[in-house]
Amino acid sequence: LYEPTAGRVVIEGEDIATLDAETLRESRTLTVNEALRKVPGVYARDEEGLGLRPNIGLRGLNPTRSTKMLLLEDGIPLAYAPYGDNASYYHPPIDRFDRIEILKGAAVNQYGPQTVGGVINYITPTPAEEPSAMLRATAGNRDYTNLHGRFGGYGLQLDVVDKRGDGARDNINSELQDLNLKYLTEIAPGQTLIARFNRYQESSDITYSGITDAELARFGHRYNPFDNDTFDTERLGTSFTHRWQANDRTTLTTNAYFSRFSRDW
Secondary structure (H helix, E strand, O other): OOOOOOOOEEEEOOOEEEEOHHHHHHHOOOOHHHHHOOOOOEEEEOOOOOOOOOEEEEOOOOOHHHOOEEEEEOOEEOOOOOOOOOOOOOOOOHHHOOEEEEEOHHHHHHHOOOOOOEEEEEEOOOOOOOOEEEEEEEEEOOOEEEEEEEEEEOOEEEEEEEEEEEOOOOOOEEEEEEEEEEEEEEEEOOEEEEEEEEEEEEEEEOOOOOOOHHHHHHHOOOOOOOOOOEEEEEEEEEEEEEEEEOOOOOEEEEEEEEEEEEEEO
C-alpha cells in the first residue's frame, strides 16, 4: 500500500500506522504483543507470555481473543472462522513477518468482516531472486529456545520456526513448529502471481486457572495443579494471489485461499 520509513513507527494520517522491518529487528520483539504496543491506540493484553493467543483491542474495545479485530497475513484472513467466530486461537509467530500494518477508521472498509475495531495486516518478506540464507538461535531461562531459519532464491522463500519454553508457573509449557513457503513470479508485464503454503503445529499446557490465597501461602507463586490442561492444534493453509497493476492508479488483486484448523483442548 505504501513504503514505510525505516527505523520508526510510521503514522500515515490518523487511520494507518506501520511497524517496519528495521523497527521489528532492532527492538528484538519476542511476541506480537510487544510489537503492537509500539503503536498508539493499540492495547495488546498478554495471556501466556509467548503471544500464542493474543488479545488485541483498538479504540477501547474489548481485546479478548482479538474478536473485534480482523487479522490478516499478506491481506488474507488468518483466523479460523473470520465470518463467524473470529476468536484468535491461532496466531503465527512474529519471527517471519517483515512489517505490520495497523488500520482503523474508514481505511478498513475494503477488507471485509470483523473490522469494527480495526485491521492488522502482517506482511511476510518478498522472496529474493538471489540465493540467501539466515539462521537465528535464541535461548533464555525457563528452557526457552527459538530457532528461526530463512532460505530463499529465484522467487522462492522458506521460513521455519521452532519455538518452545516453560511458563512462569508449574505445569505450563508450550512448543510450536511453523513452516511457511512463499513463491512470487511475474507472469506478464504488470501481473504478479504469489503462491503460499503454511503448516503450523502447537502443543501447549497453558491454563486459565488461578490459585487461592491459601494455595499461594502454602505452595508459592509458581504453584499450578492443573497438569492436564493441554491444547493441541494444527493448521494448514494455502493461497494464490494474482495482482494486476493496470496503471499508476489502478491495481486489481484477486485472492483464492483455503485453511484447515483443528484443535484438541
